Amino acid sequence: MIRLSIQARQALARLTLPVLIIASFGLMLLGKADAVLAERARIALADSLAPIYAVLAGPLGRLHGAATEAVNLWDMREENARLRAENEKLRRWQSVALALDAENQRLKASLRWIPDPQGSFVTARVVADAGGVYAKAVLLSVGPNHNIRKGEIAVDERGLVGRVTEVGTRTARVLLLTDLNSRIPVTLETSRAHAILIGTNNPRPRLVYWPEGVMPQEGERVVTSAEANAFPANLPVGTVHYTSNGTPEVEPAARLQKLEIVRIFDFGLNGVTPPEPAANPTPGHR
Numbered sequence: 001m002i003r004l005s006i007q008a009r010q011a012l013a014r015l016t017l018p019v020l021i022i023a024s025f026g027l028m029l030l031g032k033a034d035a036v037l038a039e040r041a042r043i044a045l046a047d048s049l050a051p052i053y054a055v056l057a058g059p060l061g062r063l064h065g066a067a068t069e070a071v072n073l074w075d076m077r078e079e080n081a082r083l084r085a086e087n088e089k090l091r092r093w094q095s096v097a098l099a100l101d102a103e104n105q106r107l108k109a110s111l112r113w114i115p116d117p118q119g120s121f122v123t124a125r126v127v128a129d130a131g132g133v134y135a136k137a138v139l140l141s142v143g144p145n146h147n148i149r150k151g152e153i154a155v156d157e158r159g160l161v162g163r164v165t166e167v168g169t170r171t172a173r174v175l176l177l178t179d180l181n182s183r184i185p186v187t188l189e190t191s192r193a194h195a196i197l198i199g200t201n202n203p204r205p206r207l208v209y210w211p212e213g214v215m216p217q218e219g220e221r222v223v224t225s226a227e228a229n230a231f232p233a234n235l236p237v238g239t240v241h242y243t244s245n246g247t248p249e250v251e252p253a254a255r256l257q258k259l260e261i262v263r264i265f266d267f268g269l270n271g272v273t274p275p276e277p278a279a280n281p282t283p284g285h286r
Contacts, residue, residue: 119153119232119267122146124172126259135201136179137165138259140172148172153265159236159253160184160224161262172264176256177237178205185227186237186250190220194227197237197250203257204241204249216240216248232267 107113124140138161142148154161154174162182166173177184182199188210195210207216216222220240224231238250 119265121263121265123263134175134179136176138174142172148264154262156254156262161254185225186222187225188216188220189223194225204251207248218242222250229269
């Protein structure tokens, strides 16, 4: 082994950095001077490494697939545990529902209960959001021989939409429950108190005229009431939400902003028909 003196090692240490800098500049100048040579060197290196990449690609792909499968299996295990818990909860609720249904049937038989009439319906597509004389209404394409009558009830897959106000040979117009002219008798599902839902031309109609001593609760479900024989009982309307100033409004269950298909029900009711349109509301009511 060759031993260098301290002075020699210090000299070599001082020369290392300048040598590396000179070598790097030399390589840069060589690459600039002969770009074709540098490109050929890169291609040759890539060609020489390609078989190695090809050999490693298979095992690496299988390793990645195995890791992904392991993650999926772990996620599936958690999902199965959650589904089992939900199924157990649903089975408990099913037992409660079956018991309540049996009790309900016995009570109805004892009281000689007259069941509510089953409504017939037709399905129609919303073709325009054209209010006409109303601010909040939709136009339906119903085709000829539809047998739709003024005052029938429109619902979507989630809840109440409104009532039919105009009927033509191929179209019908539905007054939405958010319109200023809309008045719907409703029931607060928890307290069973009656109230009136009035439209304001805003996304949420407002609750008024509930009984003294009863207050609508935040999040409470609201359903239709059979008052005045205008609506069947217990059609879902929405849930109660309070504004910042403490006014109870109802978030509609129906997707009023994205109506595409609605069903027009005929429950054979002869109650109050939709009102004649009020004068055009001021911009403040929009």
